[in-house]
Amino acid sequence: MNWIQLNALEQLDLIREASFNKPQLIFKHSTTCSISKMAFSRFERAEAPDTIDFYYLDLLNYRSISNAIAETFKIHHESPQVILIKNGECTYDESHYGIMMDEVIEQAGV
Numbered sequence: 001m002n003w004i005q006l007n008a009l010e011q012l013d014l015i016r017e018a019s020f021n022k023p024q025l026i027f028k029h030s031t032t033c034s035i036s037k038m039a040f041s042r043f044e045r046a047e048a049p050d051t052i053d054f055y056y057l058d059l060l061n062y063r064s065i066s067n068a069i070a071e072t073f074k075i076h077h078e079s080p081q082v083i084l085i086k087n088g089e090c091t092y093d094e095s096h097y098g099i100m101m102d103e104v105i106e107q108a109g110v
Contacts (some may be wrong), residue, residue, distance in 0.1 A: 001048045003027075003056040009065055011055070012072055018053060019085040023108040026055045026083040027099075028066055036080035039099040043082075046101030051110035084108060 006015075006026060015024045027043065030036040036059075048054060059066050059079050070077045074087065078095035084107055085091070092107040094100075 001044050001054060003054055004059040006055040006065060007062055009068055012065070012068060015053075015055065015085055016088050019089075020087055021094070021109065023052045024085040024086045025056065025104060025108075026057055026069060026085070027054050028057045028059050028069070028077075028079055028081040028083070030079045032060065033079060035096055039080045039096065043099055045103055048101065049105060049108075049110050052104070052108055 015026070018024055027040065029040050057065060057069075059077070065103035066077060069075070069083065073083060075083060075090050075093050078093075080099060081093060081095040081104070082099050082104060083090055083093045084104060094103065
């Protein structure tokens with residue numbers, strides 16, 4: 001999996017803009033949570049399509065970005081959480097044991 005590190009607020013504007021051409025996915029991960037580690041590991045083992053850009057957010061180090069994601073895309077914060085952005089909006093989000101690559105691919109329409 002080719003993760004793009006999400007570590008600057010300015011990247012949210014770039015993600016929104018890029019989502020008009022290609023689905024963008026943000027994976028919010030808490031490195032100290034066992035459920036988050038399990039979900040992240042399972043997600044990483046799945047085959048990732050190159051038709052989606054995958055962003056990784058270390059929730060503990062970048063909580064302010066997580067808060068900005070919730071506000072920008074009008075979603076409730078959870079951890080772990082995947083957020084799919086298409087055409088400038090969140091079209092799908094899932095958390096905990098519901099995080100599955102095949103569901104992301106289906107929702108992305110790729």
